[in-house]
Amino acid sequence: MLxxxxxxxxxxxxxxxxxxEKQGLLDDTHFERSANRYRHxxxxxxxxxxxxxxxxxxxxxxxxxxxxxxxxxxxxxTPDEKIAYMCRKMEEIEQKRQALDDIKDYLQCKxxxxxxxxxxxx
Amino acid sequence: MLxxxxxxxxxxxxxxxxxxEKQGLLDDTHFERSANRYRHxxxxxxxxxxxxxxxxxxxxxxxxxxxxxxxxxxxxxTPDEKIAYMCRKMEEIEQKRQALDDIKDYLQCKxxxxxxxxxxxx
DNA sequence: GTAAACTATGGAGTATAGTCCAGAGTCAAG
DNA sequence: CTTGACTCTGGACTATACTCCATAGTTTAC
Numbered sequence: 001m002l003x004x005x006x007x008x009x010x011x012x013x014x015x016x017x018x019x020x021e022k023q024g025l026l027d028d029t030h031f032e033r034s035a036n037r038y039r040h041x042x043x044x045x046x047x048x049x050x051x052x053x054x055x056x057x058x059x060x061x062x063x064x065x066x067x068x069x070x071x072x073x074x075x076x077x078t079p080d081e082k083i084a085y086m087c088r089k090m091e092e093i094e095q096k097r098q099a100l101d102d103i104k105d106y107l108q109c110k111x112x113x114x115x116x117x118x119x120x121x122x
Numbered sequence: 123m124l125x126x127x128x129x130x131x132x133x134x135x136x137x138x139x140x141x142x143e144k145q146g147l148l149d150d151t152h153f154e155r156s157a158n159r160y161r162h163x164x165x166x167x168x169x170x171x172x173x174x175x176x177x178x179x180x181x182x183x184x185x186x187x188x189x190x191x192x193x194x195x196x197x198x199x200t201p202d203e204k205i206a207y208m209c210r211k212m213e214e215i216e217q218k219r220q221a222l223d224d225i226k227d228y229l230q231c232k233x234x235x236x237x238x239x240x241x242x243x244x
Numbered sequence: 245g246t247a248a249a250c251t252a253t254g255g256a257g258t259a260t261a262g263t264c265c266a267g268a269g270t271c272a273a274g
Numbered sequence: 275c276t277t278g279a280c281t282c283t284g285g286a287c288t289a290t291a292c293t294c295c296a297t298a299g300t301t302t303a304c
Contacts, residue, residue, distance in 0.1 A: 004250075014251090015293055023291090036300055038251055054228065057221035059181045061290070072232070079240050086233050093226050097219065099179035104215050106176065110194070111208050118201050126280075136281095137263055145261090158270055160281055183260070 006041045010049045017049070023062055025052060025069070059096055128163045132171045139171070145184055147174060147191070181218055 007014045020026050030045035055065045071077055071085050129136045142148050152167035177187045193199055193207050 002251075013293075016291085018252095019292060036251075037253095038300080051228070054221060054225045056291095057218070058225045059218075060225075063290080079236055083233055083236055086229050086236075090226065090229055090233075093222050093229075096179070096181075097222050099176060100181075100215050100219050100222070103176045103180045103182075104212065106173070107208050107212055107215075111205055111212075114201055114205055114208075124281080135263075138261085140283095141262060158281075159283095160270080178261095185260080 001041045001045075003039055003041070006045060006049065009046065010053060012049070012053070020049070020052065020062070024066055025062060058093065123163045123167075125161055125163070128167060128171070131168065132175060134171070134175070142171070142174065142184070146188055147184060180215065 001009075003014050003017055007017050010017075017026070026045060026048060030048055031039040031041045034040055051069075052062070052065060056062075060068075068085070068089060072082055077085065123131075125136050125139055129139050132139075139148070148167060148170060152170055153161040153163045156162055173191075174184070174187060178184075182190075190207070190211060194204055199207065
């Protein structure tokens with residue numbers, strides 16, 4: 001799969017794919033170079049890019065994701081430490097959820113108040 | 123309330139408060155100037171800053187918030203249109219929640235797989 | 245065999261959201 | 275009446291995450 005195809009599949013630009021590579025989020029485990037130096041991406045690359053996209057939508061930075069991936073994929077941490085690392089990430093996600101719930105309540109109140117106002121004005 | 127006090131209360135820097143002002147998120151309805159040109163902030167400013175903070179934690183940009191605030195506070199939209207606007211924002215929030223749930227499931231799976239691995243290795 | 249469409253690289257430019265700094269004025273305490 | 279802590283302004287600087295561009299090589303279709 002050449003760069004244009006994977007970019008289209010994931011829904012990002014070609015430049016973005018190359019940018020992620022420069023940032024160390026994609027490496028030679030995700031693609032091979034043919035004789036003409038073209039990158040040929042594997043299914044693993046698809047998964048990696050989907051993960052990055054998911055993480056970004058959830059509000060994580062590329063830096064955070066690179067660190068988390070590194071923590072998970074190397075042997076610098078024991079399995080228990082890896083689990084502990086990811087559990088901390090889960091807590092961060094919970095906090096983000098709480099922020100969403102808070103603003104949702106805020107908007108809901110605003111909307112209710114506006115509806116009331118519409119009802120009670122002649 | 124001078125700028126240092128409100129910055130401390132909200133938990134942002136003085137520069138950030140002034141930056142928000144430049145961005146049109148705070149105006150003379152949020153503070154008055156004394157003879158020495160010092161800004162004196164009101165409770166309304168506190169509420170506005172808390173809203174901005176909430177919105178940012180939820181992943182909205184300053185631009186989006188400025189637009190939403192403008193839509194809500196001017197008379198360019200009818201009450202019904204304002205409600206419709208905010209309901210669309212509610213949908214965006216739902217999408218963000220979904221992204222969080224997705225990545226949470228992903229992490230959960232990873233963690234489970236790692237636990238399995240720990241159990242089954244000698 | 246050439247034009248269109250693709251790939252490569254390096255580097256410049258953009259938007260967002262601040263952060264820092266210089267130079268100047270203000271205020272409260274001792 | 276000076277020292278230290280505060281305020282003001284304008285502008286330069288930073289990090290993140292792209293995006294665009296020039297230049298050059300490659301492949302596909304006619």
